[in-house]
Amino acid sequence: MNYLGVDIGTTGCKALAFDGEGRLLASAYREYPLHLTRDGGAELDSGLVMECCFQVIREAAAGAGAGSVAALAVSSQGEAFTPLDSAGNPLHGAMVSSDTRSAAYIPQWLEEFGEDRLYRATGHTAHPMFTLFKLAWMRDQRPEVFAEARRFLCFEDLLGFRLGVDPAMGWPLAGRTMMFDVCRHVWDGEILERAGVREEQLARPLASGSVAGEVSGAAARDLGLRPGALVVTGGHDQTVGALGAGVTSPGVAMYATGTVECITAATPGAVFSEDLRRANLCTYDHAAPGLYATIAFSLTGGNILKWFRDNFGQQEVLEAERTGRDPYELLLEQAPDEPSSLLVLPYWTPSGTPYFDPDTPGAIVGLRLSTGRGELLRALLEGVALEMRLNLEILEGAGCRVRELRAIGGGARSRFWNQLKADVTGRPVTRLDVTEAGCLGAAMLAASAHSGTPVQELARTWVRTGETLEPDPAKAALYSERLEHYRRLYPTVKEFAARR
Numbered sequence: 001m002n003y004l005g006v007d008i009g010t011t012g013c014k015a016l017a018f019d020g021e022g023r024l025l026a027s028a029y030r031e032y033p034l035h036l037t038r039d040g041g042a043e044l045d046s047g048l049v050m051e052c053c054f055q056v057i058r059e060a061a062a063g064a065g066a067g068s069v070a071a072l073a074v075s076s077q078g079e080a081f082t083p084l085d086s087a088g089n090p091l092h093g094a095m096v097s098s099d100t101r102s103a104a105y106i107p108q109w110l111e112e113f114g115e116d117r118l119y120r121a122t123g124h125t126a127h128p129m130f131t132l133f134k135l136a137w138m139r140d141q142r143p144e145v146f147a148e149a150r151r152f153l154c155f156e157d158l159l160g161f162r163l164g165v166d167p168a169m170g171w172p173l174a175g176r177t178m179m180f181d182v183c184r185h186v187w188d189g190e191i192l193e194r195a196g197v198r199e200e201q202l203a204r205p206l207a208s209g210s211v212a213g214e215v216s217g218a219a220a221r222d223l224g225l226r227p228g229a230l231v232v233t234g235g236h237d238q239t240v241g242a243l244g245a246g247v248t249s250p251g252v253a254m255y256a257t258g259t260v261e262c263i264t265a266a267t268p269g270a271v272f273s274e275d276l277r278r279a280n281l282c283t284y285d286h287a288a289p290g291l292y293a294t295i296a297f298s299l300t301g302g303n304i305l306k307w308f309r310d311n312f313g314q315q316e317v318l319e320a321e322r323t324g325r326d327p328y329e330l331l332l333e334q335a336p337d338e339p340s341s342l343l344v345l346p347y348w349t350p351s352g353t354p355y356f357d358p359d360t361p362g363a364i365v366g367l368r369l370s371t372g373r374g375e376l377l378r379a380l381l382e383g384v385a386l387e388m389r390l391n392l393e394i395l396e397g398a399g400c401r402v403r404e405l406r407a408i409g410g411g412a413r414s415r416f417w418n419q420l421k422a423d424v425t426g427r428p429v430t431r432l433d434v435t436e437a438g439c440l441g442a443a444m445l446a447a448s449a450h451s452g453t454p455v456q457e458l459a460r461t462w463v464r465t466g467e468t469l470e471p472d473p474a475k476a477a478l479y480s481e482r483l484e485h486y487r488r489l490y491p492t493v494k495e496f497a498a499r500r
Contacts, residue, residue, distance in 0.1 A: 005442030017064035022462030026063025043093030075438035078176030157203035164216025170235030175284030244441030257411025261301030279354035296391030344383025
């Protein structure tokens with residue numbers, strides 16, 4: 001039997017089919033546009049997203065062999081939701097994580113509900129990315145939509161609903177709504193009541209790897225799936241991706257490099273602490289049974305390399321068009337192997353953890369006439385890696401020690417970039433054979449539910465590691481010293497920017 005992992009992201013969706021031994025059989029990808037508004041809105045057309053999901057499922061299933069896919073699961077972007085009418089039609093675009101229109105509703109929530117109460121129940125600190133505050137915005141700013149909505153579904157449960165299943169989502173995705181009690185594993189009644197949402201309007205929260213139902217006969221025929229194919233709960237893309245990277249025990253963490261830079265670490269249980277709360281480091285369910293996860297992220301990640309390409313890499317873009325090589329690969333070849341003399345605060349976007357600061361801008365310190373383009377490029381990547389090192393130090397101080405990083409995402413293909421991360425973080429970085437860990441983790445959950453094999457056991461054979469890059473001792477020592485300067489850079493820039 002074969003198994004399908006579906007990943008639903010902000011800019012596109014993909015499906016990968018694997019056989020029972022975890023070998024990749026087929027893959028498919030579709031893009032869709034993100035619609036931005038002047039008031040901070042960022043929405044997806046949920047109908048189009050579902051069409052694209054059906055297309056990639058159909059294509060990957062055909063590549064694996066018609067009727068051979070026995071189960072599928074979903075790795076889903078967090079927070080985004082779609083209001084549906086009584087016929088199941090979308091009433092509004094899905095407000096994705098980067099939609100900031102709900103920011104004004106947070107202070108009142110914290111004052112009236114209680115900041116500590118909200119954190120202790122949900123494991124998260126308030127931010128406009130979360131579903132809870134987006135619903136508050138919709139209730140006030142789109143009252144006709146809110147009143148007509150019979151369901152509010154995230155993308156994992158929306159796809160299941162389209163496949164003919166009573167909507168269900170994995171615990172990790174439920175956690176990202178900030179309406180879910182991450183210890184009791186139920187929707188929090190007090191939060192729902194204050195939000196004006198009824199439990200029956202939401203999906204069933206189930207542990208990742210649970211059978212949510214069977215694909216309807218019509219959908220199975222349309223998509224080329226095996227009759228009675230199972231829909232299995234997956235969850236939030238970061239935790240499902242961590243499972244696909246083999247993060248099935250504490251001490252190992254996924255290091256994902258895409259538009260956003262993200263580290264997902266496993267913990268043996270929920271971890272609540274004042275240090276983690278101040279650093280906005282969450283605690284919620286892992287996709288691996290019995291574990292919890294925390295996420296450290298920088299909203300400036302691989303996008304800083306794109307910024308550099310667009311502004312300083314015209315030569316490499318032209319060469320890539322001429323030779324067929326990747327322009328990013330050509331750019332990274334220009335960066336020196338030795339550490340730069342610059343210090344970069346990588347806030348080309350609002351910051352992620354630990355500060356959740358939307359206002360303080362990025363900064364480059366130490367520029368001279370002798371500074372070359374390659375050194376500047378290396379310094380930008382060093383700045384992002386130092387931000388992630390800062391997060392790792394906070395986690396370690398709270399008892400969440402990470403001894404190894406597993407690299408996934410587009411940036412994981414670059415040996416140079418992975419070595420830089422190992423040197424800056426002071427931790428070995430291991431590359432994986434399959435960089436699409438979200439789809440692999442989802443397929444593992446599907447295979448586990450269908451075959452009865454524990455997912456941790458599947459991970460030992462399905463997750464195939466490649467080269468491990470150890471930190472260079474001399475460079476790691478230099479970056480450890482530089483981290484102390486980096487700690488002081490943020491408050492200095494913040495104070496300066498506030499006075500402008």
